[in-house]
Amino acid sequence: MTRKTAAGMMRRNGILYLFLLPGVLYFIVFKYLPMYGILIAFQDYSPFKGILGSDFVGFKHFIRFFEDDEFVTVFRNTLLISLYKLALGFPVPIALALLLNEVRLAWFRRTAQTLFYIPHFFSWVIFGGLVIQALSSKGMINSVIAMFGGEPILFLTQKEYFRTILVVSEIIKESGWASIIYVAAISGVNPSLYEAARMDGAKKRHEIMHITIPAISTTIVILFILQLGNILELGVQQVFMLYNPLVYEVGDIIDTYVYRVGLTEQKYSFATAVGLFQATVGLILIYAANGLAKRFSGGGLW
Template identity: 45%
Template sequence: MAKTADASAQMTNFSKKKQGRLSYIRKNYVLYLFLAPAVLSVFIFNYIPMYGVLIAFQNFSVTKGIFGSEWVGLTHFTNFLTSPNFFQIFMNTIKLSIYGLLIGFPVPVILALMLNQVRRAGIKKNIQLIIYAPNFISTVVIGGMLFIFLSPAGPINSLLSVFFNQPISFMSEPSYFRTIFIASGIWQGAGFASIVYVAALSNSDPQLHDAATIDGASLLQRIWHIDIQVLKPVMAVLFILAVGGIMGVGFEKAYLLQTSMNLPASEVIDTYVYKRGLLAGDWSFGAAVGLFNTVIGLILLATANQVVKKLKGESLY
């Protein structure tokens, strides 16, 4: 009897919640009408094309189409996972992403905290303009700049000639690629990434700083106990998104900085998919590798979301 009563109570609560949602939708239907075009566009351009992943399980032929091509199951996934260069490509992707995350994630936070200490509005705007500017430089231009500055006859080697007799081939040595890739990425994106943190800090109550100053708190103590606490929810959400994007190193920059000499360190999954899937015309194999990359990223995103949710109580969903 007790179980029947509990089940009946649960059904009643569910029915009340459902009626409450329907009532809310009826009252605010105009808001849903405004939302409808965005939802429709996402469905048309993001969800409908997903049927194309079927070619990852086929020997796709352009003439036969998706529904006429031969079904081969997990053959392409198996070929990729057992290929001789799988481990190298996978580890290159992971290392570039994880090192970039560990080194690059704190930089926008530090920049935002430093900007927050600048009290003169004019100086603050000029500093923001300078650190935001690299984000608007094209990736192609960034690649060209790196090749010029780091070439054997470039300005960097001219400075190092004081200490070394021979110029260093930065762009040809695999050992330098990871440092160049990560450092240039931080330089280009850290300033613009700090915008979110600067906006969050603008909500910090100045009275808390005044009270902490009166109590004798130092600048570092006020930053740690006030500013960092304000940034924690934002940092948690952005960290989850960053972890979810670990497998997406960035095709454009990795491909532009590749040379035949640094290929052992610069070949990542995205560039491998481009070469095998588009240049070599192996559509099915390229789709399988891309789908593998996406699934790993989704798993990382879900895992990071659950871990951060349990530790900090913040999550994406």
């Protein structure tokens, strides 16, 4: 594209570019400019000396992280919990969107959507408190167990239950909100395709399998790639709210490890090094997933 052509497009679509400007500024200010702080990962950073004045130590903090006795544990926990959430949680919003699409009563569909969306707007401080209350010794779950003659179970202190609790609570909280994109994609499917299928004798399951899902497959691939890029970034809030020293072995992840070892002891360089490691792994996974998507389905982010 020549400079003259680009200038002409800017004049013709000036209003649209103005709408784009806030988003561009957001990414510049909050995503790209802070990348200057990556230098801290290669320094013994001191707030008094600043980034330019701190001593350069190369890969010292990365080596310390990899040699730490807890590295294998937190990396395994992060990877396993992420894979569980991806394998079990990713299909749920798709299934939920398909179910909502089949509801013919408009008021019931709107009510159901609202109920599914609401948990997303609660912070993990609130939602985590609800989970803790429900799983306490006298909570709702143990009340049901006691009703059938069972003994109360302290779920949040049992290693065998903790990862399941993380995955299920994440699904309950976020699936409704995540289904919005799929509902929008399904609404764009041409109704004449369904009419033609019904005339050919197709049942509802055939319409879903051969029309709806293929029509939104590009959306599914794109969201899968994006989610795969965040596979090592579970977020500290959920785990921090629910875990305790009794389940560190199965619940301590990279984010909580950085908080405990890096930030509470003001080891900023170490925390930055671990964050850079997470981002690098995520970037590699995004490129790999995008390449596989282009190779096998012809779709991808770029």
